[in-house]
Amino acid sequence: MPSLEQITDIARRSKLWDWHIPALHSLFNRVDVRGRRVLEIGGSNLPRSLTHELLGARAWVAIDRLWDERLLSLRAEHYGRERMVALEAVRDDDLEEDYLILRGRAEDIPPLLHGRFDCAVSIAAFEHVDDLALCLDNVRRCLTEPGWFAALFGPIWSGHEGHHTPPFERADGSWHRWNSTNRLPSWSHLLYEPDELAAILHQRGVPEDVIVTTLQHVSRSPAINRLMFEDYMRIFSAARFRVVELEKTWYFEPQPETQRRLMERHPPYREFSTCAAYVRLGT
Secondary structure (H helix, E strand, O other): OOOHHHHHHHHHHHOOOOOHHHHHHHHHOOOOOOOOEEEEEOOOOOOHHHHHHHOOOOEEEEEEOOOOOHHHHHOHHHHHHOEEEEHHHOOHHHHHOOEEEEEOOHHHOOHHHOOOEEEEEEEOOHHHOOOHHHHHHHHHHHEEEEEEEEEEEOOOOOOOOOOOOOOEEOOOOOEEOOEOOEOOOOOHHHHOOHHHHHHHHHHOOOOHHHHHHHHHHHHHOOOOOOOOHHHHHHHHHHOOOEEEEEEEEEEOOOOHHHHHHHHHHOOOOOOOOEEEEEEEEEO
């Protein structure tokens, strides 16, 4: 299994996000992709030095809608080196590549990919999938028997940091990040209306442009699906998979009064502690 040091070295050299390091280490110390044909959902930036050299995959096909164009420029060397094809235009000979990026949505996987893969993986992407039930159904069709689909997913909308607000560039060229030392109030996306959250941030002295951009993301961003933890459980149970493993990997319990307010505002949901989880689904 890959060590944390090996993954850190590759991540640093490949300019992956810092969160990739613990996520990759966690996932690939749970599952083994050596010698397998791997389908990745929602990612496309993992380098060959990781997928093939360290993890030992036989072939790697990543489906990613690449909604954030910044990713293409931030990792121009990677995306310039690897073959990228529009998902709707993929041909049989494209799938002979040992590394391929298919730009599109997992909900739109064509029959050409069915039965081509031994396993599937996903890292921090389920929360960006518009129709997760359809995604799972499509991935199931792509797997041979016996196959599996392993995913780490989150932040989950019902969790304390489920707003999933990304770093963003301000007009002056600086970047704003909501992080461990500069947090939005826990569950603020669930507890407050936009004008209420704006008032709280104003009181904290947050600049107006940061408030506007943050509220636009929290309220209207199409990049997140806003599924609650219990929605994920329902979708997994109804999928044409069996749940082999399920583990809550990032959780924070609300205080009783906060729990009461959350339940009052979001019936019939009751589970607001889980912000990320791991699931392994078997065919």
